[in-house]
Amino acid sequence: MTAALTISGVRKTYGKLEALKGVEFQIQRGEFFGLLGPNGAGKSTLINIIAGLVQASAGNISVLGHDTVSDFRTARRLLGIVPQELVFDPFFNVTDMLRIQAGYYGCGEEVWPWIDEMLQRLDLWEKRKVSMRALSGGMKRRVLIAQALVHKPPVVILDEPTAGVDVELRRTLWTFMRDLHSKGTTVVLTTHYLEEAQEMCERIAIIDKGEIKALETTQQLLARHPFRFLRLKLAEGAVLPVELQPLVAANINGSLELKLETSKNSFSSVFALLRRDGVAIEDVQTRDPDLEDIFVELTGRKGEVAA
Amino acid sequence: MTPNQRGFYTLLKKEVMRFWAVLGQTVTAPVITALLYLLVFAQAMKGRAEIYPGVSYTEFLVPGLVMMTVIQNAFANTSSSLIQSKVMGNLVFLQMAPLGPWEWFFAYILAALVRTLIVASAMLVVVLPFVHLPIHQPLALIAIFVLTSGSLAVLGLIAGIVAQKFDHIAAFTNFLITPMSFLSGVFYSVHALPPFWYKASHFNPFFYMIDGFRFGFFGVSDVSIWHSLMWTAGFFAVMTAICLWMLITGYKMKK
Numbered sequence: 057m058t059a060a061l062t063i064s065g066v067r068k069t070y071g072k073l074e075a076l077k078g079v080e081f082q083i084q085r086g087e088f089f090g091l092l093g094p095n096g097a098g099k100s101t102l103i104n105i106i107a108g109l110v111q112a113s114a115g116n117i118s119v120l121g122h123d124t125v126s127d128f129r130t131a132r133r134l135l136g137i138v139p140q141e142l143v144f145d146p147f148f149n150v151t152d153m154l155r156i157q158a159g160y161y162g163c164g165e166e167v168w169p170w171i172d173e174m175l176q177r178l179d180l181w182e183k184r185k186v187s188m189r190a191l192s193g194g195m196k197r198r199v200l201i202a203q204a205l206v207h208k209p210p211v212v213i214l215d216e217p218t219a220g221v222d223v224e225l226r227r228t229l230w231t232f233m234r235d236l237h238s239k240g241t242t243v244v245l246t247t248h249y250l251e252e253a254q255e256m257c258e259r260i261a262i263i264d265k266g267e268i269k270a271l272e273t274t275q276q277l278l279a280r281h282p283f284r285f286l287r288l289k290l291a292e293g294a295v296l297p298v299e300l301q302p303l304v305a306a307n308i309n310g311s312l313e314l315k316l317e318t319s320k321n322s323f324s325s326v327f328a329l330l331r332r333d334g335v336a337i338e339d340v341q342t343r344d345p346d347l348e349d350i351f352v353e354l355t356g357r358k359g360e361v362a363a
Numbered sequence: 364m365t366p367n368q369r370g371f372y373t374l375l376k377k378e379v380m381r382f383w384a385v386l387g388q389t390v391t392a393p394v395i396t397a398l399l400y401l402l403v404f405a406q407a408m409k410g411r412a413e414i415y416p417g418v419s420y421t422e423f424l425v426p427g428l429v430m431m432t433v434i435q436n437a438f439a440n441t442s443s444s445l446i447q448s449k450v451m452g453n454l455v456f457l458q459m460a461p462l463g464p465w466e467w468f469f470a471y472i473l474a475a476l477v478r479t480l481i482v483a484s485a486m487l488v489v490v491l492p493f494v495h496l497p498i499h500q501p502l503a504l505i506a507i508f509v510l511t512s513g514s515l516a517v518l519g520l521i522a523g524i525v526a527q528k529f530d531h532i533a534a535f536t537n538f539l540i541t542p543m544s545f546l547s548g549v550f551y552s553v554h555a556l557p558p559f560w561y562k563a564s565h566f567n568p569f570f571y572m573i574d575g576f577r578f579g580f581f582g583v584s585d586v587s588i589w590h591s592l593m594w595t596a597g598f599f600a601v602m603t604a605i606c607l608w609m610l611i612t613g614y615k616m617k618k
Contacts, residue, residue: 070618107459110618129367129461137459143452147384148377159373160460162366203456 058121060085060211060242061106066115068101068266075101077266078115083259085120085210088237089244090257090274092347094355098266099246100140103215107137119211133161136209140216144196146189150180153188153199154206161207174202177232194221201229205236212236213244218252230256250347254278260347264355277350285343286314286326291336297329311339371466374457378474381444389440389478394485397432401425401490404550414552415583425494426577427549429486430511433479434544434569435536437515438522440475442532445523458617464610468520468603475516476509483508496580503588504579510595511572515540517602524609524616543569553585568598 059082068076076098083089093099104110106117108128117124122131145153154171158164175181178198183191188199201217214233218226230252237243247253253260254274261271270277289311290296296304296312305315314326323342330337364372382389405421414423448454457467487496498504522535546560547569553561564570565586575591578584584591609615 104618107455108617109455109458111613129463132459132461133366135459139455139459141452141455143455145448145453145456146451147381152380156373156377157456157460159376160370160457160462162369162461164364164369 057085059083060087060120061244062118062121063102063106064115064117066102066105066117067113068098068105068110069113075266076105076112079263079266079268080115081261081268081271083211083242083244085242086237086240087242088256088258089242090253090260091244091246091263092250092253092260092351093246093263097263097355099263100215102263103137103213103246106135106213107139108132133207134210136204136207136212138201138204138212138214138217140219142193142196142200144188144191144199146187149185149187150175150191150199151184154202157203158206163207167206167208170208171202171206174205177228178202179228194225197221198225198228201232210240211242211244215246216248217245219248226252250351254347262351262354269354270350274347278345278347281345281350281353282318283345283349284316284318285345286316286323287311287339287341287343288314288330288337289339291338294335294337295333297333297335299329300326311341366461367463367466370460370462371470374462374466374470375473378440378444378470379477382440382474382478389436390482390485393432393436393482394489397428397486398489400428415581418581418583421494422496422581423552423577424550425487425490425496426580427547427573429483430508430573430576431544431547431549432486433483433508433512434515434572435540436482437475437479437512438519438536438540440478441471441516441519442522442526442535443519444471444474445520446526446529446532449523449526450528454616464607467610468517468607471520472513472516475519476512479508479512479516498580499582500579500588503575503592506592507572507575507579507595510592510599511576514568514572514595514599514602517599517606521602521606521609524606524614527615543567547573548585549573568594571595 061083063079063081066076066079067074079098079102091099091102101110105112106119106124108124119131119134122134124131148156151171154174155168158167158171175184178201180195180198180202183195188196191199197217201214204212217229233243233256245253245257257274259271259273260277262269270280272280285305287308300314303314303316303321304312306313316323316326401421401424404424408420411420413419445454448457522532526532526535546564547567548564553564553570556564571586571591571594574584574586575588575595578588578591
């Protein structure tokens with residue numbers, strides 16, 4: 057079966073800077089796929105090449121088998137992209153904007169019921185006759201999402217759809233996207249919020265410095281580095297045994313977070329050492345590694361996910 | 364209607380809706396400006412000798428003013444639309460859509476044609492009760508009008524593609540369109556000019572547009588109508604070739 061998106065040897069250079077170094081991967085039909093990377097990793101460049109906003113220096117991309125350059129009309133009709141920037145056309149109201157967008161994709165009145173449905177599901181119904189320039193940022197973001205979906209594309213790319221939006225919109229958006237995904241839509245997501253990617257995506261690619269560093273299912277990625285975390289809040293004046301001090305990964309509000317390799321450091325061995333030295337403990341917490349731990353491990357960068 | 368045709372039609376409709384939404388600025392204002400020119404110059408030049416036999420100065424002035432307004436508005440329509448979309452960032456909606464260079468080209472040009480048709484018609488409707496304007500050669504009139512409006516709309520599209528900010532469009536308008544349209548024989552016959560400026564006028568394509576348009580009304584002009592038609596059509600062809608090359612290659616539009 058043809059992949060939803062096939063990215064083959066895509067390179068992009070800006071003078072001496074190589075933004076993409078021969079990126080190659082496929083996204084299968086019906087997947088909920090995450091594309092993550094730190095700022096400047098090449099993620100937006102890749103999305104812009106898929107969208108036709110940037111010309112690749114080499115390589116090609118196809119959407120459901122249709123090349124985005126030689127067969128750009130079909131490829132674009134199969135694709136819906138929510139751009140990262142909050143852009144809008146100030147001359148039109150919400151409904152006009154969506155109908156115009158549908159028209160660009162060759163859709164007429166037959167999609168108006170779908171437009172009405174989206175307006176309701178994205179809580180835009182009350183604003184449907186309001187000028188785009190009068191909408192709040194969150195409302196503009198909702199319109200951008202509706203615009204990307206107006207022609208019912210089988211492949212949707214959401215470039216930071218939840219950046220700077222409130223919890224309510226996030227919830228609305230994810231409910232809507234889950235529903236579309238359950239009906240067969242392929243969803244590609246980039247996000248600042250790794251917990252979102254971990255929760256939503258079946259497979260994740262991590263891109264850094266123009267190269268794919270990892271491309272696995274979310275579960276495989278999480279199991280890739282078999283460690284767990286043990287957070288200890290020691291009693292006042294208590295000192296961690298010398299053997300455990302190299303395992304301290306972080307000091308969070310006075311609690312020490314130990315990074316334990318499951319094959320080497322068991323919880324029981326840690327507690328045995330604490331008992332040996334008579335260390336009094338006020339509180340204990342454990343947690344499994346999350347996507348952010350994996351991300352930091354692969355890219356060496358923290359707190360600058362996506363862009 | 365095929366999807367491509369619908370895409371083209373939608374872009375054309377959107378461009379018309381865009382200038383229609385600000386009609387006071389895009390139609391009323393240029394019509395009033397042109398009528399003020401007419402009022403002032405017609406009064407100031409009252410009693411001067413006829414420029415062509417049987418054609419008063421006011422009659423002579425009207426086609427020139429109409430064409431000058433068409434020139435400026437055709438350019439403004441495409442250039443301002445494109446630069447606004449660029450600066451606001453909403454050009455991505457079009458760039459990501461399955462529209463090819465030809466759809467872009469014809470939709471923008473036809474929308475400008477619609478605007479200039481409205482502006483020119485409004486001007487003529489207002490002045491016709493006061494100024495006698497015979498239509499001597501309707502085909503020449505239509506041909507020159509369409510080619511002029513089309514040429515300037517294409518030039519506006521080129522300016523919009525090249526420009527990165529509003530200042531660049533203002534430079535095009537202030538240093539190219541306005542001087543060339545003022546120095547094209549709107550207010551005078553080029554035969555009244557000193558030899559150097561008389562010759563220089565013959566390198567200004569706007570001169571042929573205005574002179575040809577005047578011929579359509581009066582059947583007389585400074586140069587032959589065929590000469591005017593060739594210059595105007597040639598200018599349109601050159602502008603179109605440059606513009607299509609830009610649209611096809613993604614010049615200044617795709618990084």
